[in-house]
Amino acid sequence: MLETELVDVINLISDIRHGKVYTSYDVAIHTEQLIEKLISEGQWNTAEDLMVLIKARINRIMSALPQESTPVNIMRHILKIIRELYDTGFKYKSEGQQSLHHLITSNVDNAEDYSKPLPSLRSSLLDHLAEYKTGLELSTDNIATQALEHIHADEIILTVGKSNTVEKFLKHAAEKRKFQVIVVEAAPLYHGHEMAINLTKSNIQTTVIPDSAVFAMMSRVNKVIIGTHTVMANGGLRAACGVHMVALAAKRYSVPIMVLAHMYKLSPLHLCYEQDAFNICASPADVLPYSSGPIINKVHVYNPVFDYVPPDLVTLFISHQGGNAPSYVYRLLSELYDPNDNEI
Amino acid sequence: MQTSEVKSKFESILNEQEDVSTGIAAIMTLMEVLKHYNSITIQGLIEELKVAMEAMKDTNYSAAAITSGCELFRRFITLGTMDYHTFDECKEIMLKRGNLFLKKLKEAKGKVMKLGSQFIIDGSKILTHSRSRVVLHTLREAAKQNRYFEVFVTKSQPDDSGIRMCKDLTELNIPCTLILDSAIGYVMEEVDFVMVGAEAVVESGGIVNKIGSYTMAVCAKAMNKPFYVLAESFKFSRVFPLNQSDLPDEYKYSPEMRKRDLSKEHPLVDYTPPALITLLFTDLGILTPSAVSDELIKLYL
Numbered sequence: 001m002l003e004t005e006l007v008d009v010i011n012l013i014s015d016i017r018h019g020k021v022y023t024s025y026d027v028a029i030h031t032e033q034l035i036e037k038l039i040s041e042g043q044w045n046t047a048e049d050l051m052v053l054i055k056a057r058i059n060r061i062m063s064a065l066p067q068e069s070t071p072v073n074i075m076r077h078i079l080k081i082i083r084e085l086y087d088t089g090f091k092y093k094s095e096g097q098q099s100l101h102h103l104i105t106s107n108v109d110n111a112e113d114y115s116k117p118l119p120s121l122r123s124s125l126l127d128h129l130a131e132y133k134t135g136l137e138l139s140t141d142n143i144a145t146q147a148l149e150h151i152h153a154d155e156i157i158l159t160v161g162k163s164n165t166v167e168k169f170l171k172h173a174a175e176k177r178k179f180q181v182i183v184v185e186a187a188p189l190y191h192g193h194e195m196a197i198n199l200t201k202s203n204i205q206t207t208v209i210p211d212s213a214v215f216a217m218m219s220r221v222n223k224v225i226i227g228t229h230t231v232m233a234n235g236g237l238r239a240a241c242g243v244h245m246v247a248l249a250a251k252r253y254s255v256p257i258m259v260l261a262h263m264y265k266l267s268p269l270h271l272c273y274e275q276d277a278f279n280i281c282a283s284p285a286d287v288l289p290y291s292s293g294p295i296i297n298k299v300h301v302y303n304p305v306f307d308y309v310p311p312d313l314v315t316l317f318i319s320h321q322g323g324n325a326p327s328y329v330y331r332l333l334s335e336l337y338d339p340n341d342n343e344i
Numbered sequence: 345m346q347t348s349e350v351k352s353k354f355e356s357i358l359n360e361q362e363d364v365s366t367g368i369a370a371i372m373t374l375m376e377v378l379k380h381y382n383s384i385t386i387q388g389l390i391e392e393l394k395v396a397m398e399a400m401k402d403t404n405y406s407a408a409a410i411t412s413g414c415e416l417f418r419r420f421i422t423l424g425t426m427d428y429h430t431f432d433e434c435k436e437i438m439l440k441r442g443n444l445f446l447k448k449l450k451e452a453k454g455k456v457m458k459l460g461s462q463f464i465i466d467g468s469k470i471l472t473h474s475r476s477r478v479v480l481h482t483l484r485e486a487a488k489q490n491r492y493f494e495v496f497v498t499k500s501q502p503d504d505s506g507i508r509m510c511k512d513l514t515e516l517n518i519p520c521t522l523i524l525d526s527a528i529g530y531v532m533e534e535v536d537f538v539m540v541g542a543e544a545v546v547e548s549g550g551i552v553n554k555i556g557s558y559t560m561a562v563c564a565k566a567m568n569k570p571f572y573v574l575a576e577s578f579k580f581s582r583v584f585p586l587n588q589s590d591l592p593d594e595y596k597y598s599p600e601m602r603k604r605d606l607s608k609e610h611p612l613v614d615y616t617p618p619a620l621i622t623l624l625f626t627d628l629g630i631l632t633p634s635a636v637s638d639e640l641i642k643l644y645l
Contacts, residue, residue, distance in 0.1 A: 234623065234632060270463075270623075270630060327634040339629055 476541025
């Protein structure tokens with residue numbers, strides 16, 4: 001495919017790289033808009049053409065930003081929507097997920113043919129996308145409304161760094177209940193400070209602690225509530241650096257960990273596929289400023305961005321549909337994506 | 345077909361075709377039974393299949409694999425019987441679909457291999473137990489993709505099948521070391537993960553496999569190493585063992601052993617509970633143990 005045809009996705013990649021589109025919610029909305037534009041204005045006649053166009057974009061993003069799973073997840077989900085609409089459009093019995101039952105009952109070789117033109121596809125796709133977009137926009141609110149089920153009066157909640165979803169969640173609970181929040185400052189970016197300021201504005205009693213005090217404080221904590229960057233297929237997390245330590249401390253004191261995760265954070269990939277690409281290192285200047293003098297020449301400084309948290313440390317995922325255990329993630333994945341799209 | 349005919353057919357399939365696993369051979373034998381069946385009722389057919397299944401279990405091959413294969417085929421027959429006018433018509437459809445079904449089952453190993461080989465990254469050290477075709481093929485697949493890795497294979501008493509596995513791996517130029525069954529704990533600290541096959545995958549998401557697998561899984565858990573299982577979906581079985589003694593005797597002992605005093609015999613398989621299994625690689629995708637029960641419920645409900 002020509003570079004010029006992929007200009008939309010190249011722009012998105014550059015926006016993400018330069019931090020113009022920063023939060024995963026913004027990434028999600030931008031991706032959705034990109035695909036919506038592609039569907040309404042792009043050059044395609046059949047579902048197959050469209051899927052090829054989207055897959056080219058997925059490949060582009062995966063090679064440019066391997067650790068950024070949100071845009072790829074959204075596109076994968078849209079591929080599934082296309083498949084479903086195509087199947088219903090032609091009254092095929094939807095093949096659905098690969099299952100043992102299907103293996104036994106299906107009559108035909110499941111030939112994948114999406115090349116027949118379906119005139120109504122464009123309009124029905126746009127309808128579905130509009131619906132999907134509203135879902136995206138309401139996702140944070142839907143998660144926040146569950147706050148009262150999880151936060152009780154006089155509890156002590158610990159959270160790490162800053163997450164918009166967690167912030168809304170806590171604020172929603174604070175409207176009805178009084179509780180205390182401990183914010184881990186999350187060096188070297190110290191987003192936790194900003195989070196603490198935002199929470200105090202809503203009259204939540206907030207304490208900021210350094211990362212090293214997590215273990216000392218954990219014995220008093222009732223619940224850990226965090227956000228995440230990605231949920232892997234096995235229920236593990238790709239979360240901000242330092243979360244693994246918090247999760248281990250919580251495990252030690254048997255404190256439950258709730259992870260607030262939008263559906264677009266669920267990735268059908270396992271850790272092994274991308275060992276090298278799993279983590280990224282940010283500028284070391286935050287750890288050791290360039291002004292530190294001659295020592296800079298003598299030491300190695302690393303500033304990794306992510307942690308992998310194994311699924312057995314997570315108690316519950318909270319999405320807009322409600323709470324799910326990590327062992328249930330595979331079900332959510334089979335609802336979200338078509339198994340044929342897991343590898344592109 | 346006579347019981348003896350069934351047995352010899354089943355054994356000849358396994359002897360002639362090196363690459364066919366026990367479960368598939370059992371299904372192929374049942375297809376033969378179906379082909380030669382000349383009465384005219386479904387009820388009779390199901391009865392005859394049951395007799396054939398018992399006959400196959402009386403051979404020296406893994407009863408766990410035979411049972412799960414045959415149960416799946418019987419389910420396939422009952423789900424497949426539709427409103428046809430004559431039995432012949434119905435039989436024809438069944439045979440046609442049966443062949444398609446077999447074809448899909450044979451493709452299963454390829455899918456498992458593809459998923460499993462992705463987890464073998466350069467420089468890995470892998471521990472495996474006994475000899476499993478699907479593990480061997482997966483390792484071969486990874487080696488074909490020019491990955492460098494080392495394998496430790498247990499000798500796996502009582503049949504010493506690990507020796508054969510080690511020989512097969514050496515022929516493929518994969519560096520491998522044969523270890524004693526009692527050395528599992530010793531090597532565990534240096535391996536990156538454990539990869540084993542399974543004779544059957546049970547409803548809880550646990551597996552029934554060559555004796556010693558459970559020891560290996562307990563050890564892997566204690567040292568925080570992932571325990572991966574490679575198994576095709578025709579090995580999914582509708583039993584729910586709670587502990588070792590809960591496993592049926594026919595799984596654990598060969599027909600000859602069962603004639604003797606069982607308390608003096610060595611069991612051939614053990615049950616590994618789901619809590620010790622990290623992931624199962626199947627042709628239905630990479631599943632967590634809890635996903636297995638989901639698949640089985642969907643099929644048998």
